[in-house]
Amino acid sequence: xxxxxxxxxxxxxxxxxxxxxxxxxxxxxxxxxxxxxxxxxxxxxxxxxxxxxxxxxxxxxxxxxxxxxxxxxxxxxxxxxxxxxxxxxxxxxxxxxxxxxxxxxxxxxxxxxxxxxxxxxxxxxxxxxxxxxxxxxxxxxxxxxxxxxxxxxxxxxxxxxxxxxxxxxxxxxxxxxxxxxxxxxxxxxxxxxxxxxxxxxxxxxxxxxxxxxxxxxxxxxxxxxxxxxxxxxxxxxxxxxxxxxxxxxxxxxxxxxxxxxxxxxxxxxxxxxxxxxxxxxxxxxxxxxxxxxxxxxxxxxxxxxxxxxxxxxxxxxxxxxxxxxxxxxxxxxxxxxxxxxxxxxxxxxxxxxxxxxxxxxxxxxxxxxxxxxxxxxxxxxxxxxxxxxxxxxxxxxxxxxxxxxxxxxxxxxxxxxxxxxxxxxxxxxxxxxxxxxxxxxxxxxxxxxxxxxxxxxxxxxxxxxxxxxxxxxxxxxxxxxxxxxxxxxxxxxxxxxxxxxxxxxxxxxxxxxxxxxxxxxxxxxxxxxxxxxxxxxxxxxxxxx
Numbered sequence: 001x002x003x004x005x006x007x008x009x010x011x012x013x014x015x016x017x018x019x020x021x022x023x024x025x026x027x028x029x030x031x032x033x034x035x036x037x038x039x040x041x042x043x044x045x046x047x048x049x050x051x052x053x054x055x056x057x058x059x060x061x062x063x064x065x066x067x068x069x070x071x072x073x074x075x076x077x078x079x080x081x082x083x084x085x086x087x088x089x090x091x092x093x094x095x096x097x098x099x100x101x102x103x104x105x106x107x108x109x110x111x112x113x114x115x116x117x118x119x120x121x122x123x124x125x126x127x128x129x130x131x132x133x134x135x136x137x138x139x140x141x142x143x144x145x146x147x148x149x150x151x152x153x154x155x156x157x158x159x160x161x162x163x164x165x166x167x168x169x170x171x172x173x174x175x176x177x178x179x180x181x182x183x184x185x186x187x188x189x190x191x192x193x194x195x196x197x198x199x200x201x202x203x204x205x206x207x208x209x210x211x212x213x214x215x216x217x218x219x220x221x222x223x224x225x226x227x228x229x230x231x232x233x234x235x236x237x238x239x240x241x242x243x244x245x246x247x248x249x250x251x252x253x254x255x256x257x258x259x260x261x262x263x264x265x266x267x268x269x270x271x272x273x274x275x276x277x278x279x280x281x282x283x284x285x286x287x288x289x290x291x292x293x294x295x296x297x298x299x300x301x302x303x304x305x306x307x308x309x310x311x312x313x314x315x316x317x318x319x320x321x322x323x324x325x326x327x328x329x330x331x332x333x334x335x336x337x338x339x340x341x342x343x344x345x346x347x348x349x350x351x352x353x354x355x356x357x358x359x360x361x362x363x364x365x366x367x368x369x370x371x372x373x374x375x376x377x378x379x380x381x382x383x384x385x386x387x388x389x390x391x392x393x394x395x396x397x398x399x400x401x402x403x404x405x406x407x408x409x410x411x412x413x414x415x416x417x418x419x420x421x422x423x424x425x426x427x428x429x430x431x432x433x434x435x436x437x438x439x440x441x442x443x444x445x446x447x448x449x450x451x452x453x454x455x456x457x458x459x460x461x462x463x464x465x466x467x468x469x470x471x472x473x474x475x476x477x478x479x480x481x482x483x484x485x486x487x488x489x490x491x492x493x494x495x496x497x498x499x500x501x502x503x504x505x506x507x508x509x510x511x512x513x514x515x516x517x518x519x520x521x522x523x524x525x526x527x528x529x530x531x532x533x534x535x536x537x538x539x540x541x542x543x544x545x
Contacts, residue, residue: 128233239534256286
């Protein structure tokens with residue numbers, strides 16, 4: 001009875017149409033994931049599709065479209081096999097990624113990221129002077145008086161100060177008078193100077209390079225490059241002055257820093273720290289230095305501590321040339337044999353110094369400007385004339401007509417609104433004077449006729465504001481060219497700029513990897529295509545061809 005009832009139930013549940021689709025369980029079939037609310041566009045309208053199940057081809061009875069138009073119109077859902085094994089969810093995710101990237105590209109985000117990486121300051125060059133490890137002082141171990149069964153110490157307060165307390169900043173002690181030994185402080189005690197240094201300084205330097213026309217000069221500038229080996233730490237602190245040695249077989253440079261140290265660097269040299277020898281002839285900023293043209297083995301350096309010394313490589317000593325209490329600022333050679341000097345100080349005075357006279361005093365002292373004096377420059381041909389950068393004007397004096405006070409200037413260069421940082425005669429003829437002023441202008445005057453008020457030839461706007469932590473910018477002539485000069489810049493990316501006397505910019509020296517600081521101190525080589533720049537961390541950067 002029971003068997004008959006089961007057969008009847010099966011018969012009732014069996015469909016009469018033999019071709020009817022048999023419903024099968026979907027649990028045994030893995031379906032691709034799909035968004036529940038994926039929009040679909042049919043006949044231009046957006047409808048919400050139901051959650052459907054897609055079967056694999058071998059287990060489903062779905063009908064395929066008969067032509068390609070049905071496929072293009074989206075009448076058939078894509079399966080994982082039709083899309084390279086990707087499910088609909090993965091396809092949706094890739095589409096979102098593509099749209100996000102298109103949006104980021106439209107707002108130039110990728111380009112901004114690249115520019116930000118370029119602006120990131122790279123690590124400074126580690127070549128040159130090596131940092132010395134500080135010696136840590138070992139203090140005795142602290143012990144408790146209570147545990148030692150000792151009475152506590154009775155401390156009394158000091159008496160209160162009476163009157164006005166004036167804090168005076170302690171200055172480093174001045175070096176003793178007389179010659180100092182030329183011992184490098186970055187080498188072992190008792191080390192001798194390299195023999196190659198004397199050979200290099202003794203080269204014949206009388207050869208002078210011919211002046212180029214403007215087109216060839218610009219090409220020479222464009223051929224000059226800087227590499228990682230041409231950035232070296234020469235002194236420990238901020239550079240105040242730098243100079244090229246006139247030898248041509250190698251690039252030998254000198255730099256003076258904030259605390260009286262003088263560094264010599266031979267590019268590619270094998271002595272010292274990457275070719276660097278460090279000395280300490282002064283105790284305060286070395287603000288002016290120059291190699292003797294008549295005796296290339298001598299380097300003269302002047303410091304705020306009031307001393308002017310001559311580094312003589314032949315003697316291996318720093319001779320004492322001139323000395324006052326403090327406040328020396330600048331000097332220049334007044335003779336072709338470099339034995340006579342004009343020296344200026346912060347108190348508006350100039351001294352005529354003859355190195356052939358025994359002692360370290362001056363021949364004569366003349367008061368010019370009671371406020372200040374920042375730079376002196378001697379005419380290259382008529383060496384009795386020298387220009388003085390005073391408070392807000394430049395005056396040209398005749399050394400034969402100087403008086404102790406109230407000396408009459410031969411000519412005066414007007415037009416500066418703020419203090420003047422430098423003034424230099426043109427190197428070949430002296431027919432022009434180049435001045436740098438804190439009113440953000442570089443000016444060139446015509447001094448060929450040496451009239452009472454020389455005419456202004458050009459005024460070039462240039463940002464001269466460097467702040468208190470950088471050395472002042474000063475435009476200096478190229479000694480190989482009569483009409484071109486170089487000056488540092490605070491613009492980004494960092495650069496050195498070369499101008500023509502007319503104000504036309506000729507070339508900007510830049511390098512994203514090796515030039516990332518302001519180079520306040522600049523100098524051209526007297527015979528080779530080479531340019532140096534010094535920064536506030538004691539590093540020299542050299543561009544050469």
